[in-house]
Amino acid sequence: GAGVSQTPSNKVTEKGKYVELRCDPISGHTALYWYRQSLGQGPEFLIYFQGTGAADDSGLPNDRFFAVRPEGSVSTLKIQRTERGDSAVYLCASSSLGGTGELFFGEGSRLTVL
Amino acid sequence: AQSVTQPDIHITVSEGASLELRCNYSYGATPYLFWYVQSPGQGLQLLLKYFSGDTLVQGIKGFEAEFKRSQSSFNLRKPSVHWSDAAEYFCAVGPMDRDDKIIFGKGTRLHILP
Numbered sequence: 001g002a003g004v005s006q007t008p009s010n011k012v013t014e015k016g017k018y019v020e021l022r023c024d025p026i027s028g029h030t031a032l033y034w035y036r037q038s039l040g041q042g043p044e045f046l047i048y049f050q051g052t053g054a055a056d057d058s059g060l061p062n063d064r065f066f067a068v069r070p071e072g073s074v075s076t077l078k079i080q081r082t083e084r085g086d087s088a089v090y091l092c093a094s095s096s097l098g099g100t101g102e103l104f105f106g107e108g109s110r111l112t113v114l
Numbered sequence: 115a116q117s118v119t120q121p122d123i124h125i126t127v128s129e130g131a132s133l134e135l136r137c138n139y140s141y142g143a144t145p146y147l148f149w150y151v152q153s154p155g156q157g158l159q160l161l162l163k164y165f166s167g168d169t170l171v172q173g174i175k176g177f178e179a180e181f182k183r184s185q186s187s188f189n190l191r192k193p194s195v196h197w198s199d200a201a202e203y204f205c206a207v208g209p210m211d212r213d214d215k216i217i218f219g220k221g222t223r224l225h226i227l228p
Contacts, residue, residue, distance in 0.1 A: 033216070035218070041220055041221070042118075042120075042204050042218040042221045043158070043204070043218045045215050045216075045217055045218075055214075056215050058215075091158070102148075102160045102163065103148075103150075103158075103160070103216060105158040105159075106157060107156070107157045108157065
């Protein structure tokens with residue numbers, strides 16, 4: 001597609017449930033980032049992929065969070081046993097030059113945990 | 115550890131007035147520096163970036179930023195703001211010498227008075 005696509009745009013779930021958020025990057029972009037943005041805050045780094053491998057997952061808050069990118073294109077962020085504190089907008093971005101290039105952001109997936 | 119500080123959470127200026135948004139960073143080496151803008155209901159968009167060379171960089175929408183190594187700053191400026199500039203602005207930093215994550219400041223929300 002022309003830009004970074006994220007689905008769903010909105011997700012409401014109950015505490016304790018499992019959630020998957022999908023990111024479809026710009027075709028050909030090798031780098032893919034996940035960020036989390038809480039209300040009134042800047043994007044908080046979660047994980048960065050270069051190709052299929054996670055180059056840096058130091059931002060994942062705990063082992064309930066996991067992300068995959070099996071074919072080096074689409075990525076899925078998985079959150080187990082969701083908590084109310086996980087409520088935020090999850091942003092995906094892709095880049096053609098890794099950490100040295102412009103990030104192209106999707107519009108985000110808003111997660112609300114009740 | 116790398117960090118980005120945007121000391122002003124909110125800034126209000128009159129339409130037609132000049133603007134300066136502050137950004138300070140902490141990094142082990144000369145980083146790549148970015149300014150992104152986030153308008154309500156829209157994704158993050160790159161305004162400008164500094165990689166090397168001229169320390170005064172020009173961006174889209176009439177914005178410019180100046181890299182000052184001695185002050186570890188990368189302030190964003192615009193000579194005359196328009197009502198459409200009302201948005202949230204994020205400064206970001208990434209490594210110059212290798213692919214790595216890009217981290218963001220907490221943002222400055224710009225309000226424009228008519």
